[in-house]
Structures are given as C-alpha cells and as structure tokens.
Amino acid sequence: MSDDHNAFWADDIADEIEARDPADPIVIKGGVSPSGVPHLGHFNEIMRGYFVAATLRERGHEVRQVFTSDDRDALRNVPRTLADSDWNLVGLGDVDAGALGRNLGKPYTDIPDPFGEHDSYGAHFTDLLARSAEAVGVDVELVSNTDLYESGEFEAVTREALAKRDLAREVLAEYQDGVDESYVPFMPQCSDCGKLTQDVRGVDLDAGTVDYRCSGLDAGGDHIDGCGHEGTATLREGKLPWRFEWPAQWKVLGVDFEPFGKDHAEGSWPSGEEIARRVLDIDPPVPMTYEWFTLNGEPLSSSAGNVVTVDEVLALLEPEVLRYFFVRNPKRAKDFDVERIDLLVDEFDRFERVYFGEEADEDIEPLADRAYPFLVDEVRPERVRLPYTFAAVLGMTDDRDLRVRMARNQGFVDDDTPEWAVEAALERVERARTWAERTNNAYDYRLQADLPETDFDDDVAAALSDLADFVAEGHDGEAIQGQMYEIPRAHGVEVGDFFAAGYRLFFDDTEGPRLGEFLGELDESFVVKRLRRDG
Numbered sequence: 001m002s003d004d005h006n007a008f009w010a011d012d013i014a015d016e017i018e019a020r021d022p023a024d025p026i027v028i029k030g031g032v033s034p035s036g037v038p039h040l041g042h043f044n045e046i047m048r049g050y051f052v053a054a055t056l057r058e059r060g061h062e063v064r065q066v067f068t069s070d071d072r073d074a075l076r077n078v079p080r081t082l083a084d085s086d087w088n089l090v091g092l093g094d095v096d097a098g099a100l101g102r103n104l105g106k107p108y109t110d111i112p113d114p115f116g117e118h119d120s121y122g123a124h125f126t127d128l129l130a131r132s133a134e135a136v137g138v139d140v141e142l143v144s145n146t147d148l149y150e151s152g153e154f155e156a157v158t159r160e161a162l163a164k165r166d167l168a169r170e171v172l173a174e175y176q177d178g179v180d181e182s183y184v185p186f187m188p189q190c191s192d193c194g195k196l197t198q199d200v201r202g203v204d205l206d207a208g209t210v211d212y213r214c215s216g217l218d219a220g221g222d223h224i225d226g227c228g229h230e231g232t233a234t235l236r237e238g239k240l241p242w243r244f245e246w247p248a249q250w251k252v253l254g255v256d257f258e259p260f261g262k263d264h265a266e267g268s269w270p271s272g273e274e275i276a277r278r279v280l281d282i283d284p285p286v287p288m289t290y291e292w293f294t295l296n297g298e299p300l301s302s303s304a305g306n307v308v309t310v311d312e313v314l315a316l317l318e319p320e321v322l323r324y325f326f327v328r329n330p331k332r333a334k335d336f337d338v339e340r341i342d343l344l345v346d347e348f349d350r351f352e353r354v355y356f357g358e359e360a361d362e363d364i365e366p367l368a369d370r371a372y373p374f375l376v377d378e379v380r381p382e383r384v385r386l387p388y389t390f391a392a393v394l395g396m397t398d399d400r401d402l403r404v405r406m407a408r409n410q411g412f413v414d415d416d417t418p419e420w421a422v423e424a425a426l427e428r429v430e431r432a433r434t435w436a437e438r439t440n441n442a443y444d445y446r447l448q449a450d451l452p453e454t455d456f457d458d459d460v461a462a463a464l465s466d467l468a469d470f471v472a473e474g475h476d477g478e479a480i481q482g483q484m485y486e487i488p489r490a491h492g493v494e495v496g497d498f499f500a501a502g503y504r505l506f507f508d509d510t511e512g513p514r515l516g517e518f519l520g521e522l523d524e525s526f527v528v529k530r531l532r533r534d535g
Contacts, residue, residue: 477520
C-alpha cells in the first residue's frame with residue numbers, strides 16, 4: 001500500500017482494489033463459522049467490508065458484499081451460551097446440551113436447532129447473523145458453504161485440489177505440522193454417523209469419489225472419535241480443510257477483497273495466499289488485517305460466553321454510533337466497554353459536530369469530512385443529539401412533556417427544532433434508560449411523577465424552601481450542589497438528613513445521583529414546585 005494514505009482507510013483499500021483493474025461486480029467477502037451466538041466481534045469483517053463497498057459504489061462500481069457461513073464446519077465443542085430467535089441469551093441448562101454433545105464432529109447444517117426454530121443449528125445462527133447485519137443497515141449476501149458443496153459449485157475446485165494433492169501437501173507442509181505422505185486435502189462425511197473424518201484411504205477422480213475410514217478429526221488440542229465405518233463419498237459429501245477451503249472460496253466466488261483478523265494474518269492467510277497461487281492458479285484478493293477488540297477488557301468468545309450481540313448494542317445506542325465504532329482505525333485495538341458506553345456516544349457526537357463545522361478539531365476533521373456521510377442514512381444538519389448522560393437523566397421519568405421541557409431548558413431544542421428532530425432525540429433517552437438499568441449505574445433511578453408522601457420537620461421544610469428559592473434564581477447544578485451543604489447548616493439540619501429529604505422528594509428513596517447537579521438538569525419549574533411540596 002502507498003505511503004500516501006487517504007484520510008479514510010476504506011479509500012486506501014479501494015485504491016488498492018482499483019489498481020488491479022477488476023471487472024464489475026467487485027466482490028467483497030467475509031465469513032464466519034456459525035459455531036454459536038453471533039457477537040459484535042463478527043461485525044469486524046462485515047463493517048470493514050461495508051465501508052469499502054460503499055466507497056467503491058460511490059466511485060461508480062457495482063459491488064457484491066458476500067458473507068460466507070462456513071456451516072459445513074464440524075461442531076468442535078459445545079458453547080456455554082446460546083441465543084434463541086428473539087436474542088434471549090441462554091445457558092446450556094435451557095437446551096438439550098446432551099444432544100449437542102452427541103453431535104460433535106458433524107457439520108453445523110446436520111445438527112438439529114437446539115430451539116427447534118430452524119432446519120439446523122447452522123441455519124439458526126446464520127439467520128441471527130443476517131438479521132444483525134440488516135439491523136445495522138448493511139446489505140450482505142449470505143452464502144452457505146453447505147449449499148456450495150451440495151449444489152456442485154465447489155466440485156471443480158475440490159477436484160483441482162485433489163488432482164494436485166502432492167503439490168498441495170508440499171505447500172501445506174511449510175505452514176502446518178503433521179502433514180505426511182498420507183495427507184489428502186479433503187474431509188469426507190461418514191455416511192453412517194454423519195461425522196467428518198480426516199482419514200482418506202483412496203481417491204478416484206474419474207469417479208469423483210474418495211474412500212475413507214471414519215476415524216474422526218482433530219479439534220484444537222483434542223480429537224473427536226469417529227465410528228470406524230469404512231465407505232466411499234462423492235466430492236459433494238464432505239469438505240475441504242479450512243486452509244484450502246478459504247482460497248477455494250476466493251476462486252469460486254471471484255473475491256477481490258477480504259478483511260480478516262490478526263489470527264488469520266499470522267496463520268491461514270500466508271498459506272492461503274500460496275495455495276491460491278501455486279495450487280489453484282489464482283491471485284489472492286486484496287487483504288486487510290484488522291485488530292480484534294475486547295468486551296469490557298476481555299476477549300469476545302461465543303464458546304466462553306463473553307459476548308454482546310448487535311441486538312443488545314442497538315438497545316443502547318443508535319446504528320450510526322455502532323457504525324462509527326468500526327470507522328475508526330482498524331489496526332488499533334479497542335475495547336467496547338458497556339459500562340462506559342457514554343464515552344463512545346460522546347465521541348461520535350463530537351465527530352458529527354466536527355463534520356458540521358460546529359466544533360474545530362484538525363486531527364479528526366479530514367476523517368469526519370470523508371466518513372461521516374457513510375454513518376448516517378441521511379445527512380441532516382437539523383438533527384439534535386442529547387448528551388448521553390443527560391438522556392439518561394431524562395430517562396428517569398416517563399413523562400414525555402417533562403423530558404422535552406428539560407431538553408428545552410438546557411438549550412438542546414427550541415421553537416425552530418423540527419418535530420422529527422425532537423422525536424429522534426428522544427429515542428436516545430430510551431436507549432440511555434436501558435443502559436442505566438442494565439449496568440445499574442448512577443442514573444438507574446426513577447423520578448417520581450407525583451409528590452411522594454413526606455413528613456419533614458419544620459427545619460428541614462424551611463431548608464427545602466430556601467433551596468427552592470435558590471433554584472428559582474436560575475443557578476446551575478454545580479451551584480445548587482454547593483448550596484445543599486450551606487443551606488441545611490444555616491437551619492441546624494444535618495447535611496445527610498437534608499440530602500435524604502431531597503432524595504425522598506424526587507425519588508421516594510434515601511439515595512440517588514449527585515442531587516444538586518441532577519436538579520440543575522431538570523425542568524426548573526418542576527424542581528421549584530417539588531421542593532416547595534406543591535406537587
């Protein structure tokens with residue numbers, strides 16, 4: 001890649017693709033094995049591909065964004081967490097885990113759906129992935145590997161790999177231990193037990209078959225035993241090993257660009273690149289290695305149960321904020337911290353303000369100018385963004401009119417704000433409310449719409465009235481917080497008792513957020529009325 005980088009990394013990739021003079025449609029691919037819950041980490045490939053596809057389309061190209069479901073892979077272990085079609089995450093105790101265990105070694109498309117909602121385990125989790133992409137506004141073409149094998153689309157490339165199996169063995173031996181003279185780049189599926197096996201005893205290319213013994217397969221550091229059956233399989237009844245299947249996908253689908261994680265960059269990409277050129281006689285696609293990101297500081301993992309789904313994320317923030325998370329430098333590791341998701345939203349809001357010239361930042365302005373239009377469905381300068389934590393404050397009440405008054409008092413909306421912009425701004429309130437509830441943070445309180453029953457002594461009541469007068473003078477939250485220490489002392493009231501009285505008035509509770517600052521964000525007339533116990 002040239003040293004003359006564009007402001008947006010997707011333009012660099014598009015330049016590199018165009019330099020090869022590809023024919024339209026340009027094919028961008030990603031892929032995942034549907035081994036469990038589709039999580040946010042899987043969206044690295046989808047979103048990297050999306051931005052490159054959008055850039056190429058802007059340049060006038062026809063583009064196919066393809067995403068393969070590697071659903072002929074074998075189930076190698078039983079994940080700790082699954083998800084039903086409504087995105088409810090469940091543990092193994094909520095499904096027939098024994099049935100999954102008995103299907104180890106079988107392709108995902110031959111394993112029953114644990115929820116009985118789709119034709120197979122593979123179809124279930126592929127459908128969740130497709131719906132996730134749709135929810136983020138990414139139009140991907142899902143392709144099933146099982147379909148490619150069963151329809152015969154993979155047959156020619158499989159035959160080619162087997163015809164050149166001596167060369168295939170020689171190439172692979174440079175990258176993988178344990179490749180001996182008996183190695184054959186094909187894994188037949190046992191006609192008796194349905195498991196995949198690595199034990200190929202003979203190849204007959206004229207007949208298009210392989211002879212096998214069902215000895216099972218290696219799965220990481222473990223081995224899944226086969227049933228011992230000896231049989232014959234066609235080239236449609238099995239699969240290529242991953243290091244051959246990946247370049248085979250490039251050839252069958254005509255792939256021009258594929259992003260992938262750093263694990264592949266250090267492993268299967270170098271071998272795939274050489275297999276593509278030396279065995280399959282094609283040029284590999286333009287590559288892009290991206291860094292993984294973590295979830296709350298820990299690696300994302302379907303099998304370990306450390307996942308956050310797109311459905312969960314979109315309950316907390318807008319699709320354009322999620323797109324922004326992926327627009328940033330793909331080579332820099334990032335953490336998706338649910339507890340501090342407000343920081344990500346604030347960062348996006350600033351990015352948007354820089355694009356519209358409402359805030360200056362020379363460092364991010366070039367990227368904002370180029371990439372922001374790819375993040376939103378429509379560029380609309382009238383759009384209103386409520387700060388996320390302020391939206392969480394508004395979420396403490398269900399009173400829509402009060403929410404609008406509070407937003408108006410803080411200067412976020414006025415008489416010239418279009419109604420659609422007000423409604424769109426209020427949608428963030430619901431998301432911020434969900435965030436407060438899920439993380440049980442400082443905003444997870446409910447503002448009482450009606451005056452709670454109270455019984456304050458005269459000194460406390462007088463102090464509350466003085467605070468009401470101070471608020472009515474138009475002071476900000478910081479000043480109100482300071483007075484909450486001064487006013488009770490002037491009336492001989494314990495500061496703790498005074499705060500407790502305030503929490504009782506507004507939350508019907510004995511604790512809550514930093515009360516003075518919180519009151520400064522509420523509707524002034526509402527606060528004054530409540531402090532005076534008028535309703």
